[in-house]
Amino acid sequence: MPIDLKDKRKTGGTLTERKSIADRKTIADRAATTRERINSISKTPVSRDTASSNLAVTRNSNLGDYEYLKKQILTITKVDLNSYKEAQMKRRIDQLINKKGLKDYPAYINLLKTDRDALEEFLNHFTINVSEFYRNPDQWDFMDKTVIPLLLQRFGKNLKIWSAACSTGDEPYSLVMALSKYIPLNQIRIYATDIDKTIIAKAKRGIYDEKSLAGVPKEFCEKYFKKLDSAEMDKVEMIGESDPVATLKTAYAVSDEIKSRVTFKQANLLEPKDYPSDYHMIVCRNVLIYFTEDAKDEVFRRFHDSLLHEGILFIGSTEQITGYQAMHYGRKNSFFYERLD
Numbered sequence: 001m002p003i004d005l006k007d008k009r010k011t012g013g014t015l016t017e018r019k020s021i022a023d024r025k026t027i028a029d030r031a032a033t034t035r036e037r038i039n040s041i042s043k044t045p046v047s048r049d050t051a052s053s054n055l056a057v058t059r060n061s062n063l064g065d066y067e068y069l070k071k072q073i074l075t076i077t078k079v080d081l082n083s084y085k086e087a088q089m090k091r092r093i094d095q096l097i098n099k100k101g102l103k104d105y106p107a108y109i110n111l112l113k114t115d116r117d118a119l120e121e122f123l124n125h126f127t128i129n130v131s132e133f134y135r136n137p138d139q140w141d142f143m144d145k146t147v148i149p150l151l152l153q154r155f156g157k158n159l160k161i162w163s164a165a166c167s168t169g170d171e172p173y174s175l176v177m178a179l180s181k182y183i184p185l186n187q188i189r190i191y192a193t194d195i196d197k198t199i200i201a202k203a204k205r206g207i208y209d210e211k212s213l214a215g216v217p218k219e220f221c222e223k224y225f226k227k228l229d230s231a232e233m234d235k236v237e238m239i240g241e242s243d244p245v246a247t248l249k250t251a252y253a254v255s256d257e258i259k260s261r262v263t264f265k266q267a268n269l270l271e272p273k274d275y276p277s278d279y280h281m282i283v284c285r286n287v288l289i290y291f292t293e294d295a296k297d298e299v300f301r302r303f304h305d306s307l308l309h310e311g312i313l314f315i316g317s318t319e320q321i322t323g324y325q326a327m328h329y330g331r332k333n334s335f336f337y338e339r340l341d
């Protein structure tokens with residue numbers, strides 16, 4: 001029987017329960033999701049005193065040589081910021097540095113070299129991990145009714161599918177559920193990757209807020225998710241410095257039978273060696289919007305090589321492949337393409 005935290009607070013709960021709730025609150029106090037952090041930079045109401053000092057730092061738009069920053073970030077994190085849209089990326093990083101009250105890029109680099117939490121904060125901040133199950137439901141509907149039957153007709157049930165830049169796992173787990181309508185669960189295999197190790201740990205844990213589940217078909221919600229009671233919530237492992245799960249009143253765990261079908265690995269879309277081969281479908285959505293046109297084209301070319309002939313590429317609807325014919329893709333609609341040669 002799920003326990004309502006609110007009701008328990010009214011009655012006080014047992015000492016142990018109060019302590020674990022208090023523990024969670026301590027973590028919660030420290031926690032802010034990446035999105036919250038980003039929002040807090042621009043939206044948090046501030047007192048008059050802090051407002052004037054913040055104004056001083058937010059006005060500091062010249063933190064130094066961005067080329068220097070990019071080189072240092074590459075050395076420390078192996079992330080090449082040259083492949084991300086510069087204006088957007090620089091603005092995000094500058095906001096973060098200003099918020100920390102640091103005077104320039106060298107001061108920030110020194111911090112990243114010595115403070116693991118700051119390094120993690122940087123990676124979370126620049127990667128933008130927002131995701132949800134069945135994101136853009138109309139596109140998943142097309143996947144369900146048209147793409148999966150086509151894949152089965154072309155390649156049979158033994159499908160190799162890659163969810164690239166999978167974030168918290170909502171996307172690869174949605175794929176398992178969508179495929180389960182056609183293929184026995186124990187035959188489904190999804191390879192899921194992301195550059196961010198912390199986010200992969202969260203994906204493997206498989207705990208979500210109610211909002212992330214909004215697009216999940218009702219029958220799968222009932223079959224594959226469990227609402228956690230407060231005792232179970234207290235046992236959930238917190239991952240990283242600012243785990244949003246710490247602030248949740250209600251959370252859902254995706255079932256082990258769904259989780260067991262996905263293999264997660266850290267991989268960088270900007271690293272040629274991280275591309276696997278002979279895939280029937282690649283799903284890569286809502287990450288290439290942050291890449292420069294050149295980097296995006298390079299990724300599309302590499303996806304082409306990772307796909308088998310007639311394999312399908314599912315991308316975000318704002319990430320269209322402009323020169324798709326020249327790259328030997330056929331276009332099914334603005335978000336589904338297929339390898340032609």
Ligand SMILES: C[S@@+](CC[C@H](N)C(=O)[O-])C[C@H]1O[C@@H](n2cnc3c(N)ncnc32)[C@H](O)[C@@H]1O
Binds near residue numbers: 135193195196267286
């Ligand atoms: C906005 S989320 C998209 C999640 C999911 N695909 C979706 O559409 O809901 C973008 C993800 O891309 C990852 N990412 C950013 N740069 C990457 C790179 N160079 N290689 C692999 N993943 C990257 C981030 O860590 C983040 O988890």
